[in-house]
Amino acid sequence: MAKELTVKDLLDNTRLKIVTGEEYLDRKITTPDISRPGLEMTGYFNYYAPERIQLMGITETSFSQRMNHSELLLIARKMMQPNTPTFVVSTGRELPEEFMQAAQENHIPVLATELTSSKILANMTYFLSGGLAERQSVHGVLVDVFGLGVLITGDSGVGKSETALELVQRGHRLIADDRVDVYAQDEERLVGEPPAILRNLMELRGVGIIDVMDLFGAGAVRSHATIAFNLHLAKWHDDQEVDRLGNGEEVINIQGVGLPRYVLPVQAGRNLAVLIETAAKNFRAKQMGFDATETFNNNLNNLIAENSK
Numbered sequence: 537m538a539k540e541l542t543v544k545d546l547l548d549n550t551r552l553k554i555v556t557g558e559e560y561l562d563r564k565i566t567t568p569d570i571s572r573p574g575l576e577m578t579g580y581f582n583y584y585a586p587e588r589i590q591l592m593g594i595t596e597t598s599f600s601q602r603m604n605h606s607e608l609l610l611i612a613r614k615m616m617q618p619n620t621p622t623f624v625v626s627t628g629r630e631l632p633e634e635f636m637q638a639a640q641e642n643h644i645p646v647l648a649t650e651l652t653s654s655k656i657l658a659n660m661t662y663f664l665s666g667g668l669a670e671r672q673s674v675h676g677v678l679v680d681v682f683g684l685g686v687l688i689t690g691d692s693g694v695g696k697s698e699t700a701l702e703l704v705q706r707g708h709r710l711i712a713d714d715r716v717d718v719y720a721q722d723e724e725r726l727v728g729e730p731p732a733i734l735r736n737l738m739e740l741r742g743v744g745i746i747d748v749m750d751l752f753g754a755g756a757v758r759s760h761a762t763i764a765f766n767l768h769l770a771k772w773h774d775d776q777e778v779d780r781l782g783n784g785e786e787v788i789n790i791q792g793v794g795l796p797r798y799v800l801p802v803q804a805g806r807n808l809a810v811l812i813e814t815a816a817k818n819f820r821a822k823q824m825g826f827d828a829t830e831t832f833n834n835n836l837n838n839l840i841a842e843n844s845k
Contacts, residue, residue: 557645568664586617593653612638685761690769
């Protein structure tokens with residue numbers, strides 16, 4: 537399910553300051569879409585979306601200077617609807633007095649910033665898109681390994697938390713243990729975060745619940761991370777087919793986004809933390825164009841060509 541955001545959340549997470557309506561910051565924001573009410577300033581309300589944040593910049597405030605008091609007040613009252621969360625004014629501009637009056641009448645807070653319209657629009661869209669996105673709960677552990685979000689999954693008791701703990705001891709950072717809330721930041725990126733009740737906590741069988749930040753410091757945890765790939769821990773079976781060349785990448789679908797998936801067999805004596813570190817480095821190398829599997833195949837083809845002569 538999606539989070540619920542209020543105007544106060546927007547105020548706390550973007551470079552905005554409050555102009556008026558401090559007592560109304562609990563108003564709900566239900567959509568990440570933001571309107572630039574240019575046509576509405578001319579009186580065209582056929583497709584007005586009052587549930588959106590209304591952003592006014594130089595164009596809108598300059599146009600208002602051409603209008604008389606009664607016109608402005610009429611337009612302002614039409615724009616200030618019961619489900620309008622807030623008005624934001626960019627570029628250090630000020631809302632006309634008529635808009636301030638209508639905002640007070642309808643209990644709508646007014647926020648302002650020195651940033652340009654394009655910059656504050658990008659900031660608000662990024663925050664709202666993530667905050668209001670649908671969440672999918674995934675059973676697993678999310679760890680930041682060398683700057684890459686690695687989603688570790690596997691059957692219960694396979695050693696996900698213990699492996700994550702060893703990674704933390706090796707200097708990497710925990711995002712979430714046992715349950716990861718995943719949402720799509722856009723069409724290509726998945727972001728994972730912990731549920732509020734589990735933030736910074738880890739469960740270890742036989743030890744109990746530990747607070748990772750309390751034991752290892754603030755540098756051992758992160759609030760969220762973009763997920764680079766999924767590493768699935770599978771219990772070893774003698775008849776199990778294992779990818780030995782690294783060219784058997786699978787893709788799983790979460791929230792409509794394809795995520796690379798690798799299966800790592802779990803067997804006594806295997807150092808999973810080192811293997812995961814190596815997998816993260818290898819993934820980064822492939823992103824940079826260095827593929828060891830391709831190098832091996834080229835070497836093999838060259839050897840075959842030489843022997844065939």
